[in-house]
Amino acid sequence: MLDILVSGLLLSGTYALVAMGLNLQYGVARIMNLANGEVLVLGALAAFWLYTTRELNPYITVIAAALAAFAGNWLIYRFLLTPLVRRAKTQGALEVDSILATFGMSFIIMGVMFSIEGGYFAYKYLSEPISIIGSTTSVNRVIAFLAAVGIGGGLYLWLNHTRTGVAMRAVSVSTEASGLVGINVPRMSALAFALGGAVAAAGGALISTFITLDASIGVVFTLKALIIVIMGGVGDIRGAIVAAVILGVVETAVATLIDPGLTLAAAYLIFVLILLFRPQGLFGRRTT
Amino acid sequence: MRPSGYLELLIVAVLVVLAALFPLVGSNLHIGVGLDMMMFAALAISWALFSGPTHYISLATAAFYGLGGLIVAMGMADYELPFWLMIAVAALAGGVLAALIGLATLRLTGVYFVIFTLGLAEMIRNLVSWIQNNFLGSHGFLIFSDFRDQHYYWMLLAVVAVVYLLGWVINRSRLGFALRIIGNDETVARHVGINTAMAKVILFTTTGFFAALVGAIVAPRWSYIEANQVFSPHISFLVVIMALLGGTTRLWAPIVGVVPFLLIWNWINGNLPNQSTLFIGVAFLLIVYVLPHGVVGRLEQLRSKIREGRS
Numbered sequence: 001m002l003d004i005l006v007s008g009l010l011l012s013g014t015y016a017l018v019a020m021g022l023n024l025q026y027g028v029a030r031i032m033n034l035a036n037g038e039v040l041v042l043g044a045l046a047a048f049w050l051y052t053t054r055e056l057n058p059y060i061t062v063i064a065a066a067l068a069a070f071a072g073n074w075l076i077y078r079f080l081l082t083p084l085v086r087r088a089k090t091q092g093a094l095e096v097d098s099i100l101a102t103f104g105m106s107f108i109i110m111g112v113m114f115s116i117e118g119g120y121f122a123y124k125y126l127s128e129p130i131s132i133i134g135s136t137t138s139v140n141r142v143i144a145f146l147a148a149v150g151i152g153g154g155l156y157l158w159l160n161h162t163r164t165g166v167a168m169r170a171v172s173v174s175t176e177a178s179g180l181v182g183i184n185v186p187r188m189s190a191l192a193f194a195l196g197g198a199v200a201a202a203g204g205a206l207i208s209t210f211i212t213l214d215a216s217i218g219v220v221f222t223l224k225a226l227i228i229v230i231m232g233g234v235g236d237i238r239g240a241i242v243a244a245v246i247l248g249v250v251e252t253a254v255a256t257l258i259d260p261g262l263t264l265a266a267a268y269l270i271f272v273l274i275l276l277f278r279p280q281g282l283f284g285r286r287t288t
Numbered sequence: 289m290r291p292s293g294y295l296e297l298l299i300v301a302v303l304v305v306l307a308a309l310f311p312l313v314g315s316n317l318h319i320g321v322g323l324d325m326m327m328f329a330a331l332a333i334s335w336a337l338f339s340g341p342t343h344y345i346s347l348a349t350a351a352f353y354g355l356g357g358l359i360v361a362m363g364m365a366d367y368e369l370p371f372w373l374m375i376a377v378a379a380l381a382g383g384v385l386a387a388l389i390g391l392a393t394l395r396l397t398g399v400y401f402v403i404f405t406l407g408l409a410e411m412i413r414n415l416v417s418w419i420q421n422n423f424l425g426s427h428g429f430l431i432f433s434d435f436r437d438q439h440y441y442w443m444l445l446a447v448v449a450v451v452y453l454l455g456w457v458i459n460r461s462r463l464g465f466a467l468r469i470i471g472n473d474e475t476v477a478r479h480v481g482i483n484t485a486m487a488k489v490i491l492f493t494t495t496g497f498f499a500a501l502v503g504a505i506v507a508p509r510w511s512y513i514e515a516n517q518v519f520s521p522h523i524s525f526l527v528v529i530m531a532l533l534g535g536t537t538r539l540w541a542p543i544v545g546v547v548p549f550l551l552i553w554n555w556i557n558g559n560l561p562n563q564s565t566l567f568i569g570v571a572f573l574l575i576v577y578v579l580p581h582g583v584v585g586r587l588e589q590l591r592s593k594i595r596e597g598r599s
Contacts, residue, residue: 261418
């Protein structure tokens with residue numbers, strides 16, 4: 001029981017981080033990014049590949065992957081998604097376009113990853129056991145959790161206490177109004193999208209030390225991140241963290257008590273309950 | 289009602305008869321390709337019935353298709369029930385599943401629906417494997433059947449014809465009108481008194497029904513069926529690409545996408561199998577950036593431009 005709680009909690013750190021990134025992409029840049037999971041797996045692939053061929057410490061890759069993903073996602077937003085934002089007449093039209101475009105990108109990234117490594121990204125790094133409040137877990141999980149908390153916390157402080165961060169939150173509240181008060185909306189959106197990608201890649205590199213991934217698994221992470229975002233409420237960081245903890249613990253419980261093959265089904269069950277009872281998010285207010 | 293509507297039906301009826309004669313003259317290889325085309329035509333047209341007017345991208349085709357196939361396989365292999373009974377059961381099950389999904393997600397915005405359908409096939413596959421591992425013990429089903437490729441071809445052709453006819457009727461009904469208003473502006477639709485959720489759920493149920501029916505019909509062709517095979521998510525993406533490539537503005541438009549795409553897809557799978565994922569990605573980007581209204585939409589734009597130029 002304690003084991004489930006501890007490992008579920010440790011896993012949820014990374015989930016929360018990735019969901020935060022997706023929240024920035026959807027909440028601020030208004031792009032429903034279905035390629036988010038592939039960016040995460042790309043981060044994991046980088047860590048795996050650099051570790052097995054160059055023996056590079058995966059935690060260095062975390063930083064490198066975040067920077068590379070930041071640049072890559074900024075370029076994607078600037079050159080591939082901005083035309084869609086401009087041509088969209090309504091939010092609905094943009095959603096359809098961005099879903100199809102990012103879905104296409106997810107396949108392209110997946111195809112490229114397949115040509116680099118067709119099998120599992122399996123390697124071992126810092127998998128020594130460690131004991132936390134009576135429950136045994138591994139060092140890499142604890143580091144990943146701490147790193148996720150660090151990055152997420154930094155992001156939270158940045159969003160709340162810097163000029164740019166507050167501007168970004170303003171864009172998420174209203175694109176039109178923030179444009180009227182002199183915020184450079186296209187720039188903020190690009191920045192938010194790039195940050196979201198960076199966070200996903202960092203999360204991928206972090207979990208690659210203790211979860212074995214492969215090129216086709218990205219969609220599962222996209223789905224989990226989306227479920228967390230919806231459960232927490234779009235734009236609600238506190239909600240996303242609580243949602244991530246719920247998902248992490250429930251998944252771990254299902255995997256240990258019933259069957260590891262049912263984690264996705266468990267995530268769907270949570271999703272259905274949220275859609276039926278609290279579609280506005282855990283802490284959201286009902287809108288008319 | 290405009291007479292041109294009946295003219296359209298007449299043309300389609302003639303084409304269906306011509307298509308039905310094809311297996312009598314074509315070689316086995318050609319019948320095989322024709323069968324695939326019929327299958328995707330049925331899936332793409334029924335997909336477009338719902339996703340065309342509403343713009344809700346459904347990625348659930350594989351879930352219905354797989355469910356249909358699995359039900360037929362289970363019924364025929366484990367209980368020795370007749371094929372015709374099982375395809376009816378499978379199609380109804382697909383309809384019920386679609387209705388449940390629709391009731392849970394279609395009351396909300398389109399994004400939730402897309403996300404839900406995204407992992408649906410994978411989730412059902414996990415669930416089925418788990419049930420099989422723990423309670424049934426068997427992993428696959430052997431199915432014996434006397435059908436040959438031309439029989440599947442004819443059955444699928446019949447499905448295409450029925451879906452087309454149904455689409456034609458819906459387009460002319462209050463429901464079709466309501467859906468077009470929803471697609472243009474959902475808020476307006478709600479304010480003029482349309483029960484938007486119900487209209488969407490009904491149409492999505494139809495889509496699910498036919499996708500499961502198609503999966504059920506082709507099930508015996510596999511001979512040996514496993515959950516891992518029939519829930520292959522590729523079907524969902526291919527259907528979306530084909531339908532959008534052709535366009536969704538006309539009932540027949542998806543077929544314009546099905547025929548060329550399937551030929552290219554078969555070629556890629558034969559010659560460059562490792563690049564097929566990449567190819568799907570490129571096809572999606574092509575649709576978004578070059579052909580946002582499909583080939584048919586693009587042609588119609590050109591035609592109206594030429595007309596404007598003349599007058």
